Amino acid sequence: MNIASAKSVSRLAVSLTAVAIGSAVSAQDVRITTFKSDATFTLNGRTFTVSRDQNIDNTLTGEFARTSRACPPNCLQPMISADGVATLGELEVLEFMEGEVTNGRGLLLDTRGADAFSNGSILGAVNVPHVTLGPDNRYRTDILLALGAVQTSTGALDFQDAMALTMFSGGVWSSDARTAVNNLIEAGYPPEKLFYYRGGLQAWMHVGLTTQNSATSN
Amino acid sequence: MIRTTVALFAFALVLCGLIIFRPFADGEVDTADRLGAPVDIEVTRAFAPDIDALVRATEATTPTATPAVAPTAIVQAPRRVDVARPDTDDTRLSDMTNNVLAELGFAGVEPVTTNSQLQRQSTSDILAGIEAATGQHSVLDERDSFEAIVIAALRAGETDESIDRIVNEAAANGVAVPEILVTSDGRVDTSVMLTNIVTQAQMAAGAAAPAIPEVSPDDVQGMEVRIVQRANDDVEARFYTVQSGDSLGAISIKFFGVITHYEEIFEANKGLLSSPDRIRVGQRLVIPQI
Numbered sequence: 001m002n003i004a005s006a007k008s009v010s011r012l013a014v015s016l017t018a019v020a021i022g023s024a025v026s027a028q029d030v031r032i033t034t035f036k037s038d039a040t041f042t043l044n045g046r047t048f049t050v051s052r053d054q055n056i057d058n059t060l061t062g063e064f065a066r067t068s069r070a071c072p073p074n075c076l077q078p079m080i081s082a083d084g085v086a087t088l089g090e091l092e093v094l095e096f097m098e099g100e101v102t103n104g105r106g107l108l109l110d111t112r113g114a115d116a117f118s119n120g121s122i123l124g125a126v127n128v129p130h131v132t133l134g135p136d137n138r139y140r141t142d143i144l145l146a147l148g149a150v151q152t153s154t155g156a157l158d159f160q161d162a163m164a165l166t167m168f169s170g171g172v173w174s175s176d177a178r179t180a181v182n183n184l185i186e187a188g189y190p191p192e193k194l195f196y197y198r199g200g201l202q203a204w205m206h207v208g209l210t211t212q213n214s215a216t217s218n
Numbered sequence: 219m220i221r222t223t224v225a226l227f228a229f230a231l232v233l234c235g236l237i238i239f240r241p242f243a244d245g246e247v248d249t250a251d252r253l254g255a256p257v258d259i260e261v262t263r264a265f266a267p268d269i270d271a272l273v274r275a276t277e278a279t280t281p282t283a284t285p286a287v288a289p290t291a292i293v294q295a296p297r298r299v300d301v302a303r304p305d306t307d308d309t310r311l312s313d314m315t316n317n318v319l320a321e322l323g324f325a326g327v328e329p330v331t332t333n334s335q336l337q338r339q340s341t342s343d344i345l346a347g348i349e350a351a352t353g354q355h356s357v358l359d360e361r362d363s364f365e366a367i368v369i370a371a372l373r374a375g376e377t378d379e380s381i382d383r384i385v386n387e388a389a390a391n392g393v394a395v396p397e398i399l400v401t402s403d404g405r406v407d408t409s410v411m412l413t414n415i416v417t418q419a420q421m422a423a424g425a426a427a428p429a430i431p432e433v434s435p436d437d438v439q440g441m442e443v444r445i446v447q448r449a450n451d452d453v454e455a456r457f458y459t460v461q462s463g464d465s466l467g468a469i470s471i472k473f474f475g476v477i478t479h480y481e482e483i484f485e486a487n488k489g490l491l492s493s494p495d496r497i498r499v500g501q502r503l504v505i506p507q508i
Binding site: 128 | 305307334337338340341343344345347348349350351352353354356358361394
């Protein structure tokens with residue numbers, strides 16, 4: 001009781017100070033978690049920082065504010081994309097970026113088409129459209145090799161040192177990421193190296209996390 | 219109160235049991251019912267040979283176009299032997315030939331972008347993206363395309379026989395070929411490929427497209443012509459039974475002089491062909507009127 005009231009007093013003090021200073025940049029009213037205001041990761045020597053939009057009046061507009069895409073094809077996706085593939089939320093995605101991606105052992109893949117990707121994506125994501133992971137793409141092996149698979153003398157692929165991959169698409173209404181996960185498993189990728197961010201770009205944007213667009217405009 | 223309820227419940231149970239198991243009904247039927255075995259299974263068996271007989275009768279007596287296609291499928295299903303087929307892609311033979319001619323320096327032939335090249339382009343974009351993220355340089359495997367193999371063979375002045383050997387070896391090693399070049403034996407139809415190169419070269423030089431050949435069942439093995447009676451007039455329906463070594467491209471040339479009408483043939487036989495490279499010996503195809 002005492003602690004709680006002390007907390008609220010201090011929060012009031014903080015916000016009062018913020019108001020007093022005016023547009024205080026350091027206020028960080030919108031944090032990722034109580035103890036985490038941003039997540040920093042490096043990708044091939046470049047450093048990226050993800051935080052949340054500080055404008056508490058901000059709402060989504062445009063494509064990602066839409067609620068009712070036609071189903072089919074944009075049908076709601078199950079929680080589990082494939083056997084043995086973990087499903088992640090935003091915090092786990094950030095953890096993945098700070099850990100695996102920063103260590104060069106993982107990649108965040110945007111499985112939507114190239115056009116959608118060029119219109120904006122999660123900061124640090126790499127575009128690998130789900131169709132290019134399908135069996136019809138005769139260059140699929142080249143992509144798998146680039147993701148760290150090794151071709152053995154028999155011609156088979158060894159995924160022992162392949163990267164951990166977190167895949168996402170537009171939102172819970174898009175099957176692209178789940179298709180990509182299943183295409184990779186079908187190609188021999190070990191499920192334990194695969195992760196499914198079901199919320200996708202829409203969930204990411206819906207909580208004001210930094211995208212490639214918002215990062216460049218900052 | 220409770221006793222009454224229990225008694226009523228028990229009565230209801232007994233009633234349900236009586237309805238479900240019908241102990242006073244005819245014993246034989248009863249057992250069949252309880253096992254859930256469909257009583258009419260015998261009837262189906264008895265009917266099966268009848269359908270075949272019916273098909274044969276239909277084929278023999280009433281020459282109508284529509285039922286003729288469906289029975290063929292029924293009759294042929296058991297004979298389905300799948301041969302190993304070369305990999306295919308959705309590169310159109312006409313596009314590929316066009317690029318072969320452009321590469322060989324034919325005047326007035328501009329190269330076009332084939333689906334295979336588009337796929338290669340998008341893959342190299344993806345690799346560039348991955349490289350930017352990982353710093354690991356990856357090279358797109360320089361595999362010979364079917365197009366490049368054909369160009370090299372033509373440049374080297376190989377004979378038709380050795381071109382046939384070269385392209386079939388390439389296909390056996392996983393090089394994808396255009397769908398309509400796949401024969402019913404699972405080989406690459408080199409003769410259609412070469413014929414089409416000549417045809418497209420002549421057309422590029424200003425010659426008219428080859429005329430639609432006159433074909434009759436007398437000189438084309440496997441061809442049948444039937445007169446179908448329609449409301450106002452009689453229509454000639456043509457059928458062709460796939461022979462060993464036929465590709466869809468070859469059938470198109472046989473009946474229309476050029477490969478391009480394979481699309482109409484494929485469309486007319488969609489019930490039989492899952493894709494243009496899936497033709498099998500003995501399939502009876504409808505040859506549409508163009």
